[in-house]
Amino acid sequence: MIYCKANANELVPASVLFSNQTQPADLPQEAIGDYVNGCLAGGVYLPKSGAGFQTMRPSRNRSWAHPVLKSFIEDLGSKVTKSGFPALLIGDISQPRGGPMDGGHLSHQTGLDVDIWFKPSPKQELNLNDREFLSAETVVGSFKSPWVNENFTEREAWLLEAVAKDDRVSRIFVAPPIKKVLCEQTKVENRSWLTKIRPWFGHTYHFHVRLACPSNSQDCVNQKDPPTGDGCGSELDSWLQPAELAKKRLAQKPRTKDKTLSDLPLACRNVLGAKSQQK
Numbered sequence: 346m347i348y349c350k351a352n353a354n355e356l357v358p359a360s361v362l363f364s365n366q367t368q369p370a371d372l373p374q375e376a377i378g379d380y381v382n383g384c385l386a387g388g389v390y391l392p393k394s395g396a397g398f399q400t401m402r403p404s405r406n407r408s409w410a411h412p413v414l415k416s417f418i419e420d421l422g423s424k425v426t427k428s429g430f431p432a433l434l435i436g437d438i439s440q441p442r443g444g445p446m447d448g449g450h451l452s453h454q455t456g457l458d459v460d461i462w463f464k465p466s467p468k469q470e471l472n473l474n475d476r477e478f479l480s481a482e483t484v485v486g487s488f489k490s491p492w493v494n495e496n497f498t499e500r501e502a503w504l505l506e507a508v509a510k511d512d513r514v515s516r517i518f519v520a521p522p523i524k525k526v527l528c529e530q531t532k533v534e535n536r537s538w539l540t541k542i543r544p545w546f547g548h549t550y551h552f553h554v555r556l557a558c559p560s561n562s563q564d565c566v567n568q569k570d571p572p573t574g575d576g577c578g579s580e581l582d583s584w585l586q587p588a589e590l591a592k593k594r595l596a597q598k599p600r601t602k603d604k605t606l607s608d609l610p611l612a613c614r615n616v617l618g619a620k621s622q623q624k
């Protein structure tokens with residue numbers, strides 16, 4: 346039977362097509378679509394080690410970013426080191442061409458999302474084995490005492506404030522008890538950055554930083570701004586009450602089916618079909 350490859354691709358889950366890409370598309374650098382339904386053209390690789398950071402889980406090949414995110418991580422690494430705090434461990438960013446992932450995140454599709462571990466980096470350069478198998482550590486306590494634990498220190502609070510005050514950042518996702526402690530610690534005259542700290546499921550081992558669309562990515566779709574205010578009142582309370590939390594879980598959209606190429610922005614077909622960047 347003869348059928349063309351393009352048609353065959355229509356039936357394959359987009360997560361499979363994008364996860365199979367091992368090199369970035371040789372196209373102008375652009376974030377395309379939105380964080381949960383998009384892709385990345387001209388992705389750049391975040392080096393395994395830089396000033397103030399080391400990347401983790403290299404076998405996943407998810408250290409690809411839009412250049413604005415790469416610069417953001419490098420700037421943050423320098424800032425952390427200059428402030429005298431231990432360096433960062435960087436988790437997943439995006440696949441070489443972004444897009445949906447075969448396992449793991451719903452977002453991280455456009456090269457603008459990064460997970461940063463709460464656990465500080467050891468001083469020494471990590472070898473490949475460490476990067477693959479070193480465990481992350483939670484900063485939130487047990488079910489019986491669901492508040493931040495001793496792993497949430499001055500460093501982590503400083504880090505979240507520094508990230509939220511960066512103009513490139515649109516949102517930071519953390520577990521609700523983390524937002525709670527920041528709300529309690531922050532002085533009245535300095536609370537506007539708390540808007541960007543968003544309570545969400547999970548996010549006890551890492552925080553998730555989301556950048557706004559870069560100005561030259563015309564097909565990039567920003568998420569709606571968070572509600573005004575510091576988000577420390579009833580909104581946060583609803584995340585800290587088990588009954589309310591259960592309702593939120595139920596209201597979450599189930600993952601009904603794997604998306605195919607036709608669900609993604611049209612430009613993502615070019616990203617998938619483009620030749621690879623020359624090394």
Ligand SMILES: [Zn+2]
Nearest residue numbers: 450459460553
């Ligand atoms: Zn994430």
